[in-house]
Amino acid sequence: xxxxxxxxxxxxxxxxxxxxxxxxxxxxxxxxxxxxxxxxxxxxxxxxxxxxxxxxxxxxxxxxxxxxxxxxxxxxxxxxx
Numbered sequence: 001x002x003x004x005x006x007x008x009x010x011x012x013x014x015x016x017x018x019x020x021x022x023x024x025x026x027x028x029x030x031x032x033x034x035x036x037x038x039x040x041x042x043x044x045x046x047x048x049x050x051x052x053x054x055x056x057x058x059x060x061x062x063x064x065x066x067x068x069x070x071x072x073x074x075x076x077x078x079x080x081x
Contacts, residue, residue, distance in 0.1 A: 003050060007080040011061040012072055014041075018053050018080075021045070027053045031061050054078060 006019040006027075017030040027050070031042035042060050046053055058076055065071050 003080055005081045007050070007054070007078045009054075009057075009076045009078045011058060011076045012065060012070065012074040014061050014064065015039075016054075016057045016061055016076070018050070018057065023047070025049065029053055029057050029060075031057060031064060033064070050080075 003020055006017060008018075009016045011031075013033065013035060015032045015034060017032070019028045019030075020026070021028060025047050027046050027048065029042075029044055029046055030040060032039040033041050041064055046056060048056065054076075062071065
């Protein structure tokens with residue numbers, strides 16, 4: 001896949017984003033909770049494959065939801081461009 005911009009997905013009430021960076025296999029990953037005034041709850045620069053970055057974000061989103069007693073089984077469908 002030729003990824004130019006990044007990927008987005010909904011994970012329950014959260015929004016997950018992956019943005020490409022200039023470094024090889026580098027991504028900025030974000031978990032956002034749009035219900036909050038400052039929605040960004042997690043942000044990190046990672047060096048990995050795209051699939052690993054997706055898995056990492058789903059894990060972080062799950063940890064965030066667990067900490068707020070909102071855990072559940074969510075279907076996460078990625079849209080990438």
